[in-house]
Amino acid sequence: MGRKRQTIFFENKPYISSAYSIGGKKEGDGPLRKWFDMCLNDDTFGEKTWEKAESKMLKTAMTEALRRGGRSVEEAGAMLSGDLLNQLMSSSFMARDMHIPFLGMYGACSTMTESLILGSVLVDGRYSDDVVIGASSHYCTAERQFRMPLEHGNQRPPSAQWTATAAGAMLLSSCGRGEAAEAIDDGSYIELRDVRVEAGxxxxxxxxxxxxxxxxxxxxxxxxxxxxxxxxxxxxxxxxxxxxxxxxxxxxxxxxxxxxxxxxxxxxxxxxxxxxxxxxxxxxxxxxxxxxxxxxxxxxxxxxxxxxxxxxxxxxxxxxxxxxxxxxxxxxxxxxxxxxxxxxxxxxxxxx
Amino acid sequence: MDKKKQIEKKDISKAYSKYADRFTPKPKYFKNIIKAFVIGGALCAAAMWLENKFIASGNSQEDASAYVVIILIMAAQLLTGLGVFDTIAKHAGAGVIVPITGFANSMVAPALEYKKEGVVLGVGGKLFSLAGPVLVCGITSSILVGLIYLMLDKLGIG
Known part of the structure; x- marks a missing residue:
């Protein structure tokens, strides 16, 4: 692993052997709908609270990333994940059910690349062969924590942004072992390339x-x-x-x-x-x-x-x-x- | 030295805010004010019409206005519960927030939101999270104004 000031160069370039992304209902109506692996029909995801829904989204993304990468839960050496909620509620409660060594990350909305860099450090340094990373946010959980109750009637200024209800997870591995080909719309197959993390x-x-x-x-x-x-x-x-x-x-x-x-x-x-x-x-x-x-x-x-x-x-x-x-x-x-x-x-x- | 640094930091932040403002669209104040005026005015006119109807059917002025207030509050609560109020308020703005409908909404919204944390500590604890600050400041300022009025009155100015 090389280093120059703020930048880490990964010698073994860890593979992102699989990834999984989930969008909420509004995100599913957006321009990226066909790129998500799954979109919710209902932002509660069948759960009683918004926090549980977010946790379930993150868990689904993590388990699906592992499954697609052909790894079992036992093979994963570490799981790095974060979200926006106090005390990392969504991530910690997701990790409660997963039984994978867990490190909680907080970088507000920068959590995805934060976990990606640290996960790559673990894999590149041979501390672990398979590390699963991810991050999530939910409009309804973020809104009630940082702003107002959902049904409160207020006007948002034009500079306000909308917290996405979405989650993404990636599996980082020391060797590429993900799916090698993918069927496209016309029924033919395209060979898939390997995606590797080169520097952070x-x-x-x-x-x-x-x-x-x-x-x-x-x-x-x-x-x-x-x-x-x-x-x-x-x-x-x-x-x-x-x-x-x-x-x-x-x-x-x-x-x-x-x-x-x-x-x-x-x-x-x-x-x-x-x-x-x-x-x-x-x-x-x-x-x-x-x-x-x-x-x-x-x-x-x-x-x-x-x-x-x-x-x-x-x-x-x-x-x-x-x-x-x-x-x-x-x-x-x-x-x-x-x-x-x-x-x-x-x-x-x-x-x- | 430290003070100089602080001033410098303030200047940078001011300069950046000014710079960022160039990219930030302003809220459509004029359009929002017109919308709030028309919708708020229509709401109040409807309430007035209703009050007159109550008076016409033999209620005292006091009773009639109490009925109207109850109806407005109940309507706002119902619309909040149905998830429509925030959509209306997005367009109407102060037109529905300043009348008593806004107050009703500010109580029902947290009640719905925090129900999941239990009835006592969730709903009970957070019920006034929006209305509370308004009530405290409103009542405090009304007392202050009252005191000033009383003093002026005693001095024979009022």
Missing amino acids: TIGKVIDAGVKDANQMGSAMTPAAVDTLLNHMEDTGRDLDHYDLILTGDLGFIGKDIMRDLLEGAGLNKADIETRYDDCGTMIYESQQDVHSGGSGCGCSASTFAGYVYKKMRRGELDRVLIMSTGALLSTISPFQGESIPGIAHAVSLVSE
Whole structure:
């Protein structure tokens, strides 16, 4: 394992041998519906509480990722996962039923790449051959914890984002052993490539002083810019090294600011236009009344485990940089007048 | 030195907010105000019409307004329970939040939400989580204004 400042280069390039993504009802009506492995018809998922529903979503994603990768529960050496709830309720309660060595992660909405980097460290360092990672969020659990009761009649400002009801999980392995081919619509088979984790950049917490909890996008963008620029510097790469660069949940406003800041940093404008996108702007249609786009751990988790992973397996994308972005505010910090610290971790994936 | 740093941080945050504002669409204040005025006005006109009907059918003014308030509260509660109120409020805004319907909604929404945590500590504990701060501030300010009025009255100014 090599290291340069913030960036870790994985010597053995751990394989993502399988992935599974779940979207809620609203996400299933969105543009990414065909990339999700499963969409809920009912956001309660047959459970009595929203928290149980989120936990069940995460559990389903984890077990399905293991099953698709052909691993049993006993083979998994560790499970890394996180969510947005206090004391990591969804993850811990999911782990209660799984009997896999468990490490809870919290990076707000950046949890997916945080777990992906640490999971890859475990596999690359040969501490474990199979590590399953994941993250989840649920609109109804996040809303009641961070904002208002669901039925309360209030108007959301245009900068507000919609917490995605979604979960994503990936199985990291020291050797590729996932499915080798996939049937496509016309009945023929396409050979699937291996997706491997090549490098990861651990982000710094950056606080630009945004205090409005309805301005998550602009609060997180400086952190995303910082991580991306440091990644470029550490790796000596340019934007055009990647076919796609995805941030987690900056939303429409954050994405515009990100583009502007990157341009200001002297990066090629055409590359930014064609290669950069944001999961928060991809997961919903604009007429779905989500204002500035999607957010939440599940937004990036499900997009990476669904859209990005499948496209890479099919060979439609060769090199992708994924960056989940998190707003590290707590339920009390805005009331104490604190601004919102942001964070972003980047992971470089290659398909070969 | 530390103070200088603090000021610098404040400046950066101010400059960034200003910069980020350029990308942030403003709420449609004018449209929202018109919508709130029309819907809120219609709601109040309907309530007034109802009150007049009650008075016409032989109730005292006091009874009639009590009936109307009860009907408004019950309607708002029912609509909240059916999950329609938040959709209406999304468009009507202050038009349904400022009248007593908003108060009813702010009580029923947490009651529904926290039912899962039990009747006593869930519903009981969180019932006033939205209405509580409004009540406390409203009652406190009404007492303060009352005291000022009383003093002015005693001094012979009022």
